[in-house]
Amino acid sequence: MTHDGIITLGHGAGGQMTGDLIDNIIIPILHRNSNSQELEDSVKIDMPEGDLYFTTDSYVVDPFIFPGGNIGHLCVHGTVNDLAMSGAKPVAISLGFILEEGLLIDDLKTVLRSIHDAARDANVLIACGDTKVVPRGKGDKIFINTSGIGVTRKALSIKGSGARPHDKILLSGTIGDHGVAVMSAREGLSFNSSIKSDTAALNGIVEVLLDANITIHTMRDPTRGGLATTMMEIAESSGVEIRLDERAIPVSKEVNGACEILGLDPMHIANEGKMVAFIPPDDAERALSIMRSHPLGDSAAIIGEVHQGRAGCVTVTSFIGGARIINKLPGELLPRIC
Amino acid sequence: MNYIDEFRNGEIAKKLVTDLEKSAHKVNRPITLMEVCGSHTMAIYRHGIKELVPQNIKLVSGPGCPVCVTPVGYIDAAIEIARRDNVIITTFGDMMRVPGTKSSLQAERGMGEDVRVVYSPVDAIEIAQNNKTAEIVFLGVGFETTAPTSAVAILTAERESVKNFSVLMACKTMPEPMIALMAGELKIDGYICPAHVSAIIGEAGYKPVVNKKAVPCVITGFEPLDILRGLRMLTDQVAEGRAQVENEYFRVVTPEGNRKAQDLLNTVYVKTDAVWRGLGKIPNSGFAISPAYEKFDAAKRFKVTVPEPKENPACVCGEILRGLKDPLDCPLFAKACDPENPIGACMVSSEGTCAAEYRYGNWRHNDA
Known part of the structure; x- marks a missing residue:
């Protein structure tokens, strides 16, 4: 039924149609970045030497195609970034699709092409995969789960609990772009903007920092919940106080404007291609110039530092010099009504 | 000019704070100023304005979140x-x-x-x-x-x-509850009037408040410099014993x-x-x-008929909306009541006072 141009329940039944979908649609697009010639129940991975890291994440973004990318980019970048934030070099990822009956095959192809490109650019192998189809109304067009494995260089320990007093906090670029891009594409929220998702694989920029022997105590990519939530988590798990300077945090004019209109705080909005790194003061300036010379870090900045102070507390000096505490994003972001 | 950065300038803020201090010093007694708009509540928390104002100025939140x-x-x-x-x-x-x-x-x-x-x-x-x-x-x-x-x-x-x-x-x-609140337990020295509501009702909308209750009213924008300037205009009125409708947000709000x-x-x-x-x-x-x-x-x-509604008796939303209590006075705050599982409405809306305190306030570290 492939010629009808939509996914049907038969595509997930494990029979001929599933085989056709894999052979005619999925493999031709992904083949250059996968070992899909060997369709076994499980796959052997040749791992480089080092400590093994393993992660998993599910992607349910709505709409699944948004300005600057689609769920295919996200599912590769997200899992690659989770590995990279531990200092691990991503080696292989798995790909589990849950498709809703009625999904356009052309849209699936768009997503697959993005997965291919993202995996190629991040230099990661798509090692295995699975496809299920659920009846119309039981899913939302396309959900993807990816798991990933990677290895660290020896004697590397980068953890959320690793931040130490005096560390400088480096942010690789502007915040809020992904969340606002997705919101701008959502049905009913009619504002047009040029804002694009920042979805990107961060393993490259991490490699450059590690190659330069920069000491990194903590790294995180501030995804859901935004920079504020990430900072809270690190302050809590490291038992330190974090002080940020709002004036130093890069936010694009477009994102700032959209946030003003919608009543949102850029600090609470998701990013998909940004990282924060906690770096001892002696290495901080060098790390900043390395970040800035990388294409994904040209607007990198030092946005604050770590203090002994009150464990688990994050304070921000506002534009006008007032101070506020920040807390994790409570609940769902809802645009204001007046 | 993008109408954001210009109104968040730290240098101008410092000068406004100095002016506000002088004005508040002249009054030389506690001054209670109420904002009646949720966007002001949020902005005051977000920009750390409570920390910048002189000690004798108390900012309280009123019934400004719909x-x-x-x-x-x-x-x-x-x-x-x-x-x-x-x-x-x-x-x-x-x-x-x-x-x-x-x-x-x-x-x-x-x-x-x-x-x-x-x-x-x-x-x-x-x-x-x-x-x-x-x-x-x-x-x-x-x-x-x-x-x-x-x-x-x-x-x-x-x-x-x-x-x-x-x-x-x-x-x-908006104007009617502002009049009603003047008869309440809290002594209000001035109102920070909402920006968006005022764009609709104009300066004229607050004339009844001033005429009936002789309380200073200043229509104020939502940016931090707007708020600092609005506070100074209110404090000046208090210092000079005036009660007028003044318009700080004249780039948007017209008299009519x-x-x-x-x-x-x-x-x-x-x-x-x-x-x-x-x-x-x-x-x-x-x-x-x-x-x-x-x-x-x-x-x-x-033709809806509903039984007599019931609220959680421990929730102090009512007193918070009248400016009598702070979120931290509520036994439920951040314990039984948080934005995920709100009990009172002040916690639900992103512009409610409890939600503002939860998001930006110091509650987590109060005993530190």
Whole structure:
């Protein structure tokens, strides 16, 4: 039924149609970045030497195609970034699709092409995969789960609990772009903007920092919940106080404007291609110039530092010099009504 | 000029704070200033303004969040309608989590009722046109800012003969509660008047407040420099013993306001007594759909009756909305009540005082 141009329940039944979908649609697009010639129940991975890291994440973004990318980019970048934030070099990822009956095959192809490109650019192998189809109304067009494995260089320990007093906090670029891009594409929220998702694989920029022997105590990519939530988590798990300077945090004019209109705080909005790194003061300036010379870090900045102070507390000096505490994003972001 | 950065300039802020200190020093007694708009509440927390103002100025939050002041009985009525067959409830997102007596719209949606978040009442008309066999009810909540958009929706429904659309009206007006609060326990020395509401009602809208209660009123923008300047203008009035309507936000607000929006309000609504959560019934403080458009009045169409609403007795939302208590005075705050599982409305709305305290306040570290 492939010629009808939509996914049907038969595509997930494990029979001929599933085989056709894999052979005619999925493999031709992904083949250059996968070992899909060997369709076994499980796959052997040749791992480089080092400590093994393993992660998993599910992607349910709505709409699944948004300005600057689609769920295919996200599912590769997200899992690659989770590995990279531990200092691990991503080696292989798995790909589990849950498709809703009625999904356009052309849209699936768009997503697959993005997965291919993202995996190629991040230099990661798509090692295995699975496809299920659920009846119309039981899913939302396309959900993807990816798991990933990677290895660290020896004697590397980068953890959320690793931040130490005096560390400088480096942010690789502007915040809020992904969340606002997705919101701008959502049905009913009619504002047009040029804002694009920042979805990107961060393993490259991490490699450059590690190659330069920069000491990194903590790294995180501030995804859901935004920079504020990430900072809270690190302050809590490291038992330190974090002080940020709002004036130093890069936010694009477009994102700032959209946030003003919608009543949102850029600090609470998701990013998909940004990282924060906690770096001892002696290495901080060098790390900043390395970040800035990388294409994904040209607007990198030092946005604050770590203090002994009150464990688990994050304070921000506002534009006008007032101070506020920040807390994790409570609940769902809802645009204001007046 | 992008109208954001210019109003967040740290150097100008310092100068305004110095001026404010001089002005507050002249008064030389505690000054209580109330903001009656949720966006001001949020901005004051977000920019750390409480920390910058002189010690004798106390900033308190009033009934400025439309979701917060909506009575429990209204939510109960909306839920009662949602449970009827073939009804689609359309609402602004903030209303979803507001607890009624036993349930919330979010919980009802989870149980299978059709409740949809819209960003404009006009979107609800579109849903009505696409679902001709269902009844579409829009929850009309807000102040003079959102009331005109509901009026536009009603006029659109009339013009395009959309028969399956109605509004459950609970929009309110701002000046009346400002007058009512002056008779309360809290002594208010001045009002920071809302920016958006004022764009509609103009400077003229606050004349009754000043005339009846002789309290300084300054219409103030939402940016931090606006707020600092508005505070100084209020403090100057207090120092000089004046009580006038002044307009800090003159780049948007005119003396007479938005005539077109006012015409819409006068065409589609009549003024009525309204119940405010925490404040009780305030005469002439609400909008009701006028007899000419009563076929779009969901309360009449569905003839809803709900039992006497109940609120959690430990929740102090009412006193918070009157400026008598702070979120930290509430035994439920951040314990039984948080934005995920709100008990009181002040925690639900992103602009409620408890939500502002939860997001930006120092509560987590108070004993440190």
